[in-house]
Structures are given as structure tokens and as C-alpha cells.
Amino acid sequence: MSNSKNPIVKKGLQLFNFLKKTYQAWDSTDPFARSAIIAYYTLFSLPSLLMIITSIASYFVGAEAVQGRIHTEIERFISKDVALAIEDMIGNVTLENDNWITLIISIAALIYGATGVFFQMKITMNLIWNVTEKKQNFKRMLINRAIAFGMVLVLGFMLLVAFVVTLGLNLLTEYLGQYAPEITIVFAEILRLLISFIFITGLFAAMFKILPDVIMSYRTTFLGASITAVLFLIGESLLGYYFTSSNPASVYGGAASIVLILLWVNYTCLILFFGAQITVQYALIKRHKIIPNKHAKLAHSDEMAALNEKKKKLDQDRRNALRLLNNPEEAPKKKKS
Structure with a gap:
């Protein structure tokens, strides 16, 4: 039986990964x-x-x-x-x-x-x-x-x-x-x-x-x-x-x-x-x-909202660019001097 299928080894790896992730999250908050x-x-x-x-x-x-x-x-x-x-x-x-x-x-x-x-x-x-x-x-x-x-x-x-x-x-x-x-x-x-x-x-x-x-x-x-x-x-x-x-x-x-x-x-x-x-x-x-x-929000909610708005704008610009590429006659014409 391989070690990957051994339930004890599997549980041990899961525990190690859990503790590793916990330590990284703990260290990121500058606990000292x-x-x-x-x-x-x-x-x-x-x-x-x-x-x-x-x-x-x-x-x-x-x-x-x-x-x-x-x-x-x-x-x-x-x-x-x-x-x-x-x-x-x-x-x-x-x-x-x-x-x-x-x-x-x-x-x-x-x-x-x-x-x-x-x-x-x-x-x-x-x-x-x-x-x-x-x-x-x-x-x-x-x-x-x-x-x-x-x-x-x-x-x-x-x-x-x-x-x-x-x-x-x-x-x-x-x-x-x-x-x-x-x-x-x-x-x-x-x-x-x-x-x-x-x-x-x-x-x-x-x-x-x-x-x-x-x-x-x-x-x-x-x-x-x-x-x-x-x-x-x-x-x-x-x-x-x-x-x-x-x-x-x-x-x-x-x-x-x-x-x-x-x-x-x-x-x-x-x-x-x-x-x-x-x-x-x-x-x-x-x-x-x-x-x-009710008194709090997720710490990065404002940043996520701004990123979502930016993503929506980029998607809209992409769609406009594709539409103009397929229909060049819709592109705004330059005025003659």
C-alpha cells in the first residue's frame, strides 16, 4: 500500500498543511x-x-x-x-x-x-x-x-x-x-x-x-x-x-x-x-x-468592490473594441480641418 493511501499518513499531511497555513496566517498579522x-x-x-x-x-x-x-x-x-x-x-x-x-x-x-x-x-x-x-x-x-x-x-x-x-x-x-x-x-x-x-x-x-x-x-x-x-x-x-x-x-x-x-x-x-x-x-x-x-465589514470589501468595478469597465471596453473591429463603419469619423 502506498503512503498516499495510508490514512495515518494522509491525516498527518493534512494536519501539517493545516498548521502550516495557520502559522502563515498568524505570522502575517505581525503577532510579536x-x-x-x-x-x-x-x-x-x-x-x-x-x-x-x-x-x-x-x-x-x-x-x-x-x-x-x-x-x-x-x-x-x-x-x-x-x-x-x-x-x-x-x-x-x-x-x-x-x-x-x-x-x-x-x-x-x-x-x-x-x-x-x-x-x-x-x-x-x-x-x-x-x-x-x-x-x-x-x-x-x-x-x-x-x-x-x-x-x-x-x-x-x-x-x-x-x-x-x-x-x-x-x-x-x-x-x-x-x-x-x-x-x-x-x-x-x-x-x-x-x-x-x-x-x-x-x-x-x-x-x-x-x-x-x-x-x-x-x-x-x-x-x-x-x-x-x-x-x-x-x-x-x-x-x-x-x-x-x-x-x-x-x-x-x-x-x-x-x-x-x-x-x-x-x-x-x-x-x-x-x-x-x-x-x-x-x-x-x-x-x-x-x-x-452589523458594525463591521470584511476588511478588503472596499478594495474588492473597486476591483469588480474596474473589471466591469475593462469588460465593457473589450466588448466595445470587438464591436468596432467587426463593424468599422461605427467608428467615430475624424472631422476635416
């Missing part, structure tokens, strides 16, 4: 520059973003519990020093003021800062999905900021859900640990990994569904989010090993925490954008319906 831009915005958005998220979740479970959860997650993803630095950032952001005008301005600045990173991410997502906004004015800018703020609220809600689920998991493992401690440890680790996967998949699904100006099926959204979550978890492990073994920010001294935040967000965005490109390429192969919403 766009990830750096989002990392820059994240650095300035982080205090406001975390304060809003903390405030939402703290309303239900208490500020100390939420801040402890954030500290644990950041320490797990990046490092203990970065977790402490971010905890200080949250503590330094305050809205206490007797002047209500100043308070309103502070809240507006807080929301504007918190939505900056998602606003920039929305621009990149539209580029990946090959759509552009029909109108770019002040009203549309406010709508985009509102959409970005919606992602902030989603983050706060998901943090609350994750906190409640983790609390329930801890209670369950403590109970089961009384009867089978060794099995319980393995069970708890598997369950935590599963919860992390579900949480991250839900977050990416929300980003794919809310941020880009496209309409796509939930099937496509969750499939792409699941693949991106797997890539993220693998990348998280590799980044954790890289940060621990090589300590890339050690040469920056007091600015090491800032550098680590920038590096982590930069690498994470690269993974996110690649996952988004996988979603787009898979949807194209499977012919899943993805169309721009």
Missing part, C-alpha cells in the same frame, strides 16, 4: 508587535483592572479572600515577587474622595484604564478575523469601551465562580482524604487541572465571542477556545520552567517584576493569537458560517 503593544497597555491597565475585578468578587466573598486568590494564581503563573508587586498595585488604587466631581472623574479614569488592554485586543481580534469597523467615531469608541468593560465584568464573575468551585474542591478533598489520602491527592490534582482547563476555556470562549466584530456559532467558538486553552496550559508550564530556570528578569534589578509581567503577557498573547488563528482556519476548512456583525 501586537503582543508587545498589549503587554504595554496591560502594565498600565493592571491596577485598575484588578481593582474592579476584586471589587466585584469581594462583594460576595470578601476582599481578603479574593486578593489571596489573585495572589496565589499570579504566584503560580509567574512568580512570588510579581504577585507581591501586583498586590501593592491593587492597594495603591483608591477611589475615596469627598469631592463627588473628582470621584466621578476617578471612576471614569479607572474604567478607561481597565478596558485599555481589551480594547487593544479587540483591534487585533478583528485583524485575525479579517474584519474592520464600518464607522470609527466617538460613539463607536464608547461602544468598544463598553464591550471591553463587559470583558472586565466577565473576568470578575469567572473569578468568583473559580473561587467558589475551588472552595468546594478543598472541602471535598479534605473529606475524602480521611478515607483514602493517597488516592485523594491524585484525584485532587486531576480535578484542579480539569477545573483550570474549563475556566480558561470559558475565558477564551468569552473573548472569541465578545471581542471580534463577527457572528459565529458556539460550536466554533468553544472548539477554538478549547484548543487555545490546551496551548495555554502547555505554554504556562514551559514559561514557568523558563522563568524559574533562566530568570530572564534578573539583570533588571528593581524593575524585574515589571519585566516579568511584560514577558508573561507578551508570550500569553502570542499563544492566544495563534489559538484564534486556529479557530479561523478550522472554520474556513469546515465551512462554518462566520460573518461580520
Whole structure:
């Protein structure tokens, strides 16, 4: 049997071609520059973003519990020093003021800062999905900021859900640990990994569904989010090993925490954008319906319309030339001087 007829080889070639096409599409969007831009915005958005998220979740479970959860997650993803630095950032952001005008301005600045990173991410997502906004004015800018703020609220809600689920998991493992401690440890680790996967998949699904100006099926959204979550978890492990073994920010001294935040967000965005490109390429192969919403259009629709008009004009000129060639008497006669 030849290799071309071998189903395993055929599937392997299809997967290779799919990944090759995905990489080429991913590389064409200049992901490194766009990830750096989002990392820059994240650095300035982080205090406001975390304060809003903390405030939402703290309303239900208490500020100390939420801040402890954030500290644990950041320490797990990046490092203990970065977790402490971010905890200080949250503590330094305050809205206490007797002047209500100043308070309103502070809240507006807080929301504007918190939505900056998602606003920039929305621009990149539209580029990946090959759509552009029909109108770019002040009203549309406010709508985009509102959409970005919606992602902030989603983050706060998901943090609350994750906190409640983790609390329930801890209670369950403590109970089961009384009867089978060794099995319980393995069970708890598997369950935590599963919860992390579900949480991250839900977050990416929300980003794919809310941020880009496209309409796509939930099937496509969750499939792409699941693949991106797997890539993220693998990348998280590799980044954790890289940060621990090589300590890339050690040469920056007091600015090491800032550098680590920038590096982590930069690498994470690269993974996110690649996952988004996988979603787009898979949807194209499977012919899943993805169309721009009412506020957007295909990125090259104006150019295509101009090309079609030019083609129509060329076709008309060609027909006129053929008609004059076959009927020379119809050609306009020159006036005698």
C-alpha cells in the first residue's frame, strides 16, 4: 500500500498543511508587535483592572479572600515577587474622595484604564478575523469601551465562580482524604487541572465571542477556545520552567517584576493569537458560517468592490473594441480641418 493511501499518513499531511497555513496566517498579522503593544497597555491597565475585578468578587466573598486568590494564581503563573508587586498595585488604587466631581472623574479614569488592554485586543481580534469597523467615531469608541468593560465584568464573575468551585474542591478533598489520602491527592490534582482547563476555556470562549466584530456559532467558538486553552496550559508550564530556570528578569534589578509581567503577557498573547488563528482556519476548512456583525465589514470589501468595478469597465471596453473591429463603419469619423 502506498503512503498516499495510508490514512495515518494522509491525516498527518493534512494536519501539517493545516498548521502550516495557520502559522502563515498568524505570522502575517505581525503577532510579536501586537503582543508587545498589549503587554504595554496591560502594565498600565493592571491596577485598575484588578481593582474592579476584586471589587466585584469581594462583594460576595470578601476582599481578603479574593486578593489571596489573585495572589496565589499570579504566584503560580509567574512568580512570588510579581504577585507581591501586583498586590501593592491593587492597594495603591483608591477611589475615596469627598469631592463627588473628582470621584466621578476617578471612576471614569479607572474604567478607561481597565478596558485599555481589551480594547487593544479587540483591534487585533478583528485583524485575525479579517474584519474592520464600518464607522470609527466617538460613539463607536464608547461602544468598544463598553464591550471591553463587559470583558472586565466577565473576568470578575469567572473569578468568583473559580473561587467558589475551588472552595468546594478543598472541602471535598479534605473529606475524602480521611478515607483514602493517597488516592485523594491524585484525584485532587486531576480535578484542579480539569477545573483550570474549563475556566480558561470559558475565558477564551468569552473573548472569541465578545471581542471580534463577527457572528459565529458556539460550536466554533468553544472548539477554538478549547484548543487555545490546551496551548495555554502547555505554554504556562514551559514559561514557568523558563522563568524559574533562566530568570530572564534578573539583570533588571528593581524593575524585574515589571519585566516579568511584560514577558508573561507578551508570550500569553502570542499563544492566544495563534489559538484564534486556529479557530479561523478550522472554520474556513469546515465551512462554518462566520460573518461580520452589523458594525463591521470584511476588511478588503472596499478594495474588492473597486476591483469588480474596474473589471466591469475593462469588460465593457473589450466588448466595445470587438464591436468596432467587426463593424468599422461605427467608428467615430475624424472631422476635416
